[in-house]
Amino acid sequence: MTQSPAPPHSESPPADAAAFRHQSVSFPDGLSLDCGAAIAPLTVAFRTYGTLDAARGNAVLVCHAMTGDQYVAESHPVTGKPGWWEAVVGPGKPVDTDRFFVICANVLGGCMGSTGPREEMPGEGRPYGTDFPSITIRDMVRAQKRLVDHLGVPRLLAVIGGSMGGMQVLEWAATFPEMVHAAAPIATAPHHSAQNIAFDEVGRAAIHSDPDWKGGRYWEDGRIPARGLSVARMVAHITYLSEQALTRKFGRRLRGAPALTFLEDVFEVESYLRHQGSTFVNRFDANSYLTITRAMDFFDLAAEHDGNLAAAFRGTPTRFFVASFDSDWLFPTSESRALVRALNAAAANVSFVEIKSDKGHDAFLLHEPEFHAALGGFLRGAAERAGC
Amino acid sequence: MTQSPAPPHSESPPADAAAFRHQSVSFPDGLSLDCGAAIAPLTVAFRTYGTLDAARGNAVLVCHAMTGDQYVAESHPVTGKPGWWEAVVGPGKPVDTDRFFVICANVLGGCMGSTGPREEMPGEGRPYGTDFPSITIRDMVRAQKRLVDHLGVPRLLAVIGGSMGGMQVLEWAATFPEMVHAAAPIATAPHHSAQNIAFDEVGRAAIHSDPDWKGGRYWEDGRIPARGLSVARMVAHITYLSEQALTRKFGRRLRGAPALTFLEDVFEVESYLRHQGSTFVNRFDANSYLTITRAMDFFDLAAEHDGNLAAAFRGTPTRFFVASFDSDWLFPTSESRALVRALNAAAANVSFVEIKSDKGHDAFLLHEPEFHAALGGFLRGAAERAGC
Numbered sequence: 001m002t003q004s005p006a007p008p009h010s011e012s013p014p015a016d017a018a019a020f021r022h023q024s025v026s027f028p029d030g031l032s033l034d035c036g037a038a039i040a041p042l043t044v045a046f047r048t049y050g051t052l053d054a055a056r057g058n059a060v061l062v063c064h065a066m067t068g069d070q071y072v073a074e075s076h077p078v079t080g081k082p083g084w085w086e087a088v089v090g091p092g093k094p095v096d097t098d099r100f101f102v103i104c105a106n107v108l109g110g111c112m113g114s115t116g117p118r119e120e121m122p123g124e125g126r127p128y129g130t131d132f133p134s135i136t137i138r139d140m141v142r143a144q145k146r147l148v149d150h151l152g153v154p155r156l157l158a159v160i161g162g163s164m165g166g167m168q169v170l171e172w173a174a175t176f177p178e179m180v181h182a183a184a185p186i187a188t189a190p191h192h193s194a195q196n197i198a199f200d201e202v203g204r205a206a207i208h209s210d211p212d213w214k215g216g217r218y219w220e221d222g223r224i225p226a227r228g229l230s231v232a233r234m235v236a237h238i239t240y241l242s243e244q245a246l247t248r249k250f251g252r253r254l255r256g257a258p259a260l261t262f263l264e265d266v267f268e269v270e271s272y273l274r275h276q277g278s279t280f281v282n283r284f285d286a287n288s289y290l291t292i293t294r295a296m297d298f299f300d301l302a303a304e305h306d307g308n309l310a311a312a313f314r315g316t317p318t319r320f321f322v323a324s325f326d327s328d329w330l331f332p333t334s335e336s337r338a339l340v341r342a343l344n345a346a347a348a349n350v351s352f353v354e355i356k357s358d359k360g361h362d363a364f365l366l367h368e369p370e371f372h373a374a375l376g377g378f379l380r381g382a383a384e385r386a387g388c
Numbered sequence: 389m390t391q392s393p394a395p396p397h398s399e400s401p402p403a404d405a406a407a408f409r410h411q412s413v414s415f416p417d418g419l420s421l422d423c424g425a426a427i428a429p430l431t432v433a434f435r436t437y438g439t440l441d442a443a444r445g446n447a448v449l450v451c452h453a454m455t456g457d458q459y460v461a462e463s464h465p466v467t468g469k470p471g472w473w474e475a476v477v478g479p480g481k482p483v484d485t486d487r488f489f490v491i492c493a494n495v496l497g498g499c500m501g502s503t504g505p506r507e508e509m510p511g512e513g514r515p516y517g518t519d520f521p522s523i524t525i526r527d528m529v530r531a532q533k534r535l536v537d538h539l540g541v542p543r544l545l546a547v548i549g550g551s552m553g554g555m556q557v558l559e560w561a562a563t564f565p566e567m568v569h570a571a572a573p574i575a576t577a578p579h580h581s582a583q584n585i586a587f588d589e590v591g592r593a594a595i596h597s598d599p600d601w602k603g604g605r606y607w608e609d610g611r612i613p614a615r616g617l618s619v620a621r622m623v624a625h626i627t628y629l630s631e632q633a634l635t636r637k638f639g640r641r642l643r644g645a646p647a648l649t650f651l652e653d654v655f656e657v658e659s660y661l662r663h664q665g666s667t668f669v670n671r672f673d674a675n676s677y678l679t680i681t682r683a684m685d686f687f688d689l690a691a692e693h694d695g696n697l698a699a700a701f702r703g704t705p706t707r708f709f710v711a712s713f714d715s716d717w718l719f720p721t722s723e724s725r726a727l728v729r730a731l732n733a734a735a736a737n738v739s740f741v742e743i744k745s746d747k748g749h750d751a752f753l754l755h756e757p758e759f760h761a762a763l764g765g766f767l768r769g770a771a772e773r774a775g776c
Contacts, residue, residue, distance in 0.1 A: 194634040194657050195626065201658040202623045205665070209615035211599055227597035235590045235623050238583065246582040252688060267685065269582050270589040277593070297655065300640060329717075 020078055022070070022106070022113030023047060025150050031108070031143055037133040040122070044147045045113025046070050046105040049089065050097035052153065057388040059153040060095055060379070061144065062104040063161030063168035066236075066292055067284055069112040070104045073097065078112075078283050087367055094376030095160065099383070103151065107168075108143040109135045109291040115143075117216075117287030129287055130216030137164070137299045141171045145179070155179055157386055158379055162186040162364035163331065164292070167299050170339075173320070174301060174312040182382035184321040184375060187328055187364040189335035190309055190342070191300040196330060199239055200293040203232030207286050216287055229286045230277030237276045242327035242360030302342075309342035319385075320350040321378040323371060325363040351378065408466055410458070410494070410501030411435060413538050419496070419531055425521040428510070432535045433501025434458050434493040437477065438485035440541065445776040447541040448483055448767070449532065450492040451549030451556035454624075454680055455672055457500040458492045461485065466500075466671050475755055482764030483548065487771070491539065495556075496531040497523045497679040503531075505604075505675030517675055518604030525552070525687045529559045533567070543567055545774055546767055550574040550752035551719065552680070555687050558727075561708070562689060562700040570770035572709040572763060575716055575752040577723035578697055578730070579688040584718065587627055588681040591620030595674050604675055617674045618665030625664045630715035630748030690730075697730035707773075708738040709766040711759060713751040739766065 022045040030040025047070040052059060062072050062085065073089040075082060089095040089102055106114040109132065117132040124131075148156065159172045159180050166188025173183045192200075207213055210228025218225055238246075250269040302309040320343055324336035333354050343350040355371045357363040364371070410433040418428025435458040440447060450460050450473065461477040463470060477483040477490055494502040497520065505520040512519075536544065547560045547568050554576025561571045580588075595601055598616030606612055626634075638657035690697040708731055712724035721742050731738040743759045745751040752759070 191640065193631060194638050194640060194655075195631045197640065197655050198626045198634060198657050198661055199623075201655070201661055202619060202626065205622055205662065206594060206597075206619045209594075209598070209619060231590060231594045231597055231619065234593055235587075238586045238590065241583075243581060243583045246586060250582050252579065252582060252585070252691075266682075267582075267585050267589070269586050273586055273589055274593065294654075303640075 020113075022077075024113045025147060027146050027150075031139070031146070033133055033139045034136040035134045039115055039133065041115070042108075042143060042146065043113065043115045043119065044105050044108075044143055045110075046103060046147055047072065047074070048104075048151070049073050049102040050100055052101040052151070053388060055388060056153055057155070057157060057386055058100050058383070059148070059151070059156050060100045060102050060158045060160060061148065061156050061172070062089060062095070062102060063144070063159065063165035063172075064104060064107065065161070065163035065165050066296065067233075067280070067289075068165070069110065070106045071112075072102065072104045079279075084365065087365070088372060088375065094372045095379060096376075100157065100379070101153075103148065103153075105144050105147050107140045107164075107292065109140070109288060109295060111285035111288040116285070117291055118285040127219050127287075129219065132287065132291055134298075135291060135295050137167045137171050137295055138175060138304075140295065141168050141175055144168070144172075145176060148179070155181060157388060158182040158184060158382055160184040160186070160375075160379075161188075163188055163361065164296050166331075167296065170301055170312075171299075173316060173318045174304070177313075177316045177318055180318045181386050182319045182321070182378070184323070184378060185339070186323045186375075187325055187331050187361055189331050190302060190312075190339050192297050193335070197297045199235060200297055202235050204290055204293060206231035206235070207290060213286060216290075218286065224281060225286045226278075226281040229281045229284065229289060230274075232289060233280040233284075234273045234277045237273060239330045240360060240362045242329065242358055244327060244358040245360050245362070248358070309339070310345035313343055313346035313348050316346060316348050318348065319382060320348055321375065322350060322352040323355060323364075323374065324353075325355050325357045325359070325361070325368075325371075327358045328361040328363065330361040408501075410465075412501045413535060415534055415538075419527070419534070421521055421527045422524040423522045427503055427521065429503075430496075430531060430534065431501065431503045431507065432493050432496075432531055433498075434491060434535055435460065435462070436492075436539070437461050437490040438488055440489040440539070441776060443776060444541055445543070445545060445774055446488050446771070447536070447539070447544050448488045448490050449536065449544050449547045449560070450477060450483070450490055451532070451547065451553035451560075452492060452495065453549070453551035453553050454684065455621075455668070455677075456553070457498065458494045459500075460490065460492045467667075472753065475753070476760060476763065482760045483767060484764075488545065488767070489541075491536065491541075493532050493535050495528045495552075495680065497528065497676060497683060499673035499676040504673070505679055506673040515607050515675075517607065520675065520679055522686075523679060523683050525555045525559050525683055526563060526692075528683065529556050529563055532556070532560075533564060536567070543569060545776060546570040546572060546770055548572040548574070548763075548767075549576075551576055551749065552684050554719075555684065558689055558700075559687075561704060561706045562692070565701075565704045565706055568706045569774050570707045570709070570766070572711070572766060573727070574711045574763075575713055575719050575749055577719050578690060578700075578727050580685050581723070585685045587623060588685055590623050591681060592678055594619035594623070595678060601674060604678075606674065612669060613674045614666075614669040617669045617672065617677060618662075620677060621668040621672075622661045622665045625661060627718045628748060628750045630717065630746055632715060632746040633748050633750070636746070697727070698733035701731055701734035701736050704734060704736050706736065707770055708736055709763065710738060710740040711743060711752075711762065712741075713743050713745045713747070713749070713756075713759075715746045716749040716751065718749040
């Protein structure tokens with residue numbers, strides 16, 4: 001195992017995201033995947049915040065969402081933007097880095113330093129691209145497990161995450177129950193719905209239909225399928241916001257003069273979405289997008305247990321905190337309730353809160369004091385029970 | 389004014405949709421548009437069903453939705469599929485063609501024979517393409533008014549339509565109130581929401597980003613932006629279905645073996661959406677799609693009346709029947725209720741029904757007996773009051 005040095009935080013964003021060297025650990029023996037294939041070596045890029053205590057009992061693993069990464073609580077080295085969960089993770093925050101040792105890894109299949117389609121395929125002298133195997137949420141969790149073991153953490157005080165991060169939380173609790181003292185799946189579901197799969201498929205079709213995608217071999221002439229990836233991001237972005245949030249942000253406001261033009265953006269929401277799309281392509285890899293959305297679509301925790309979701313958690317020692325947001329239509333409260341019912345049926349210790357918010361799915365990332373208080377309280381309680 | 393002969397119904401679908409000759413009437417003096425431009429000549433393609441009675445009082449105008457057309461109650465001459473509203477319009481149906489003279493026109497800006505981006509630009513020897521002016525829902529209605537006058541109908545017994553067709557119904561009642569005895573706006577809203585605009589913008593971005601679109605001049609080399617138009621249709625199609633309908637139709641069912649593949653469609657919903665996209669491009673023009681979605685996005689009946697929706701209907705003689713479907717999230721019941729409140733404030737005669745259905749926005753096109761009974765009853769009542 002080798003571990004590269006942490007990148008200095010003060011660096012200005014590099015021009016080429018792919019060239020940035022992320023802090024990582026490499027496992028030469030690699031990882032066996034659910035699809036039957038294996039990848040070796042396995043590299044896991046990660047960041048940590050705070051200090052592991054002497055009893056090694058204060059580690060909290062944060063799992064990131066689909067297009068997130070390991071830069072939870074610090075400026076992003078590529079975009080220069082604040083960490084994606086600085087509202088929740090940091091000194092004195094609900095996930096208090098003065099008290100907890102926080103770990104976050106770039107997911108397997110991602111494009112921020114962990115093994116994924118953009119990384120070099122061993123012996124080929126080129127990226128994996130579409131030769132990267134199909135992966136599952138459980139494969140992502142197995143890769144994180146290797147990192148946690150490497151960091152010398154025998155048991156995680158908590159695993160926390162929203163959206164796809166929440167799927168990983170559930171898979172952690174189901175696959176490594178003795179490793180997880182407490183679990184907080186947030187704004188998530190035990191499987192992707194038909195509608196979620198459909199929206200993902202639109203994004204994939206947009207990428208596939210971009211001639212610059214070139215069947216996934218876009219690295220060959222140094223181009224990226226920016227148009228297709230941008231459209232994919234635009235449609236996904238709509239699903240992250242509630243109708244109320246879109247209306248509050250933009251309503252039907254026009255940009256400048258209300259001219260009736262054929263080609264230009266006329267409504268503010270249009271230029272906003274285009275901006276979301278065009279900035280995204282600079283930091284995210286199209287083949288990673290295909291790989292990770294497919295992993296989400298495959299996720300079905302009940303199916304992994306003969307159709308019985310409760311069976312995934314039977315006898316679990318983990319304490320659960322389930323949270324949803326009432327305006328989230330991508331992962332609606334009804335799916336969190338189904339999860340809570342299954343956890344109850346498994347006699348698990350579970351608390352559930354539906355947060356009132358009009359921000360939609362994105363609420364889990366934003367300023368939501370009620371949610372932050374509930375999550376912080378759950379974590380402190382878990383730490384007290386664990387004696388750390 | 390010239391009127392071309394009706395196409396024979398028994399023809400097999402022509403290979404080239406653009407080459408098909410639709411029944412139409414041409415107005416050499418053209419039409420002045422809301423944007424300030426004018427188009428001349430104005431051609432309106434249309435179909436009629438049933439017979440205009442001696443008193444000319446039994447005419448019902450049906451307005452079609454975004455990608456609909458004039459083939460309401462007969463096989464489509466291009467696709468060979470049944471008329472889009474055969475569940476509602478025909479002998480003995482709620483809109484009874486044994487009793488009523490039903491008119492349906494292809495909208496201005498469309499691509500089934502009415503003046504639109506695919507038609508030849510006068511004096512240019514090429515299609516309008518992106519030189520086609522920006523149009524509004526009111527412009528579409530003004531074009532229909534020319535047709536109705538041409539057909540010798542002094543007053544319409546009813547104007548009926550769903551979705552964008554419902555927007556036209558509202559614009560008819562607001563612009564030509566003395567011409568409209570009864571109006572049935574169905575599954576619609578008095579303006580497009582920010583979320584609706586956002587989804588439309590994704591579709592437009594998909595078309596714009598297809599290199600075959602060529603800035604709108606795709607006719608020059610005989611290609612069409614099929615990939616972009618297909619993606620646009622896919623995302624729109626999701627918004628037409630409820631989550632329940634998608635789940636009932638597809639759930640998370642896999643196609644064939646549950647193989648973990650990178651490139652192929654794996655879920656049934658994926659291949660369904662791809663099929664929806666790929667068949668659509670054979671019958672619809674990309675520049676029409678851009679023109680018509682923009683017209684919907686601009687639609688804001690209150691804004692046309694100083695922000696006061698009720699003012700659009702003050703003193704109206706029209707009787708209204710407003711219908712929504714409880715699982716329609718594209719045009720939710722809340723928007724129909726806002727319309728009804730405005731009609732009440734305008735002292736209009738209005739009845740409102742929310743139909744229970746789990747089919748989403750598409751429900752207005754499908755087998756919904758409760759809706760059909762209510763619409764049929766409303767029309768019969770209107771006919772009795774009008775004495776026809």
